[in-house]
Amino acid sequence: MESNEPTNELDVLIKRSFLSLSKKQLTIRSEDISYEGKRLVFSSVKAIRYGILQIYVNGIKANRIFVIELMDDREDKLKINFQSAMLFKVNKKIDKLYFDIIDVLWQNVTKRLVNQFIDELESGRSVSVGKVEVTPGGIQMQVIRWFKKEEHFLEWGNIRKSMGLGHLHLYSNENKKIKCRINLQKVWNAVVLSSVLDYLWKDGRVYRLAEKHIEQSG
Structure with a gap:
């Protein structure tokens, strides 16, 4: 059996x-x-x-x-x-x-890598994957528009995530032009980031993480 x-x-x-x-x-x-x-x-x-x-x-x-x-x-x-x-x-x-x-x-x-990422965030530190930086309060991402690089910070309540065609997609809920995609095959630890985000968004963990960060900062 x-x-x-x-x-x-x-x-x-x-x-x-x-x-x-x-x-x-x-x-x-x-x-x-x-x-x-x-x-x-x-x-x-x-x-x-x-x-x-x-x-x-x-x-x-x-x-x-x-x-x-x-x-x-x-x-x-x-x-x-x-x-x-x-x-x-x-x-x-x-x-x-x-x-x-x-x-x-x-x-x-x-x-193990997923748990390490989560531990870093819960300790108030950030983690980076490609051109995306994940912090306890949200995500800093680089967006290219009209051949110009722009930096945007999105708080957790303003972020959507999806997967498709071998990419992890991150979007702003408030501005559809603010978005990025991460190639799972080419970007180191993109698959780790995807699992981390799934964990954080489950049962509202991400909002508790943000609140904890605000309390520690204050």
């Missing part, structure tokens, strides 16, 4: 593309990850990014490229990428492989 309990280990052979002649061993343990001769210790990993790129040929879904990347305190990186080339349909086996890796990395890396 299979267990539905989350696991923090994985051993799998990965064929990077249909043209590859051999498979590469990916080994994930609770302490580290090894792939293509590289090894990173999870306790030293400071950033993660991942995503799926859908390729179209003449308007037809032709390929999907899966990319997962980790970076440690010394800026050493470990990258896992593979493809799924099936016309008109999803390769469920390759999709499952990708999400299995993401789930295991959540247990070993992403969850």
Whole structure:
């Protein structure tokens, strides 16, 4: 009988593309990850990014490229990428492989980074992801309009979040022109930020965080 309990280990052979002649061993343990001769210790990993790129040929879904990347305190990186080339349909086996890796990395890396971000905010400090700075009182974002960079600070009550096409989207409720999008595959810890925001917006936590910050500042 299979267990539905989350696991923090994985051993799998990965064929990077249909043209590859051999498979590469990916080994994930609770302490580290090894792939293509590289090894990173999870306790030293400071950033993660991942995503799926859908390729179209003449308007037809032709390929999907899966990319997962980790970076440690010394800026050493470990990258896992593979493809799924099936016309008109999803390769469920390759999709499952990708999400299995993401789930295991959540247990070993992403969850810890999410908790670190939350601890920083609850301690009154800010965290940055790409060109977005998250503070206890709201979000500072850079918006490009007419080739000009503008800085905007949005309080929590004036922010909306959505996900789509591999991006995290942040909007102002009051001014639709104030918005930004963060590429989950290219921007380090964008996936972490998305989970942090989901946590903060649940049960009004974000407003309690802002009130606590105001009290501490006063």
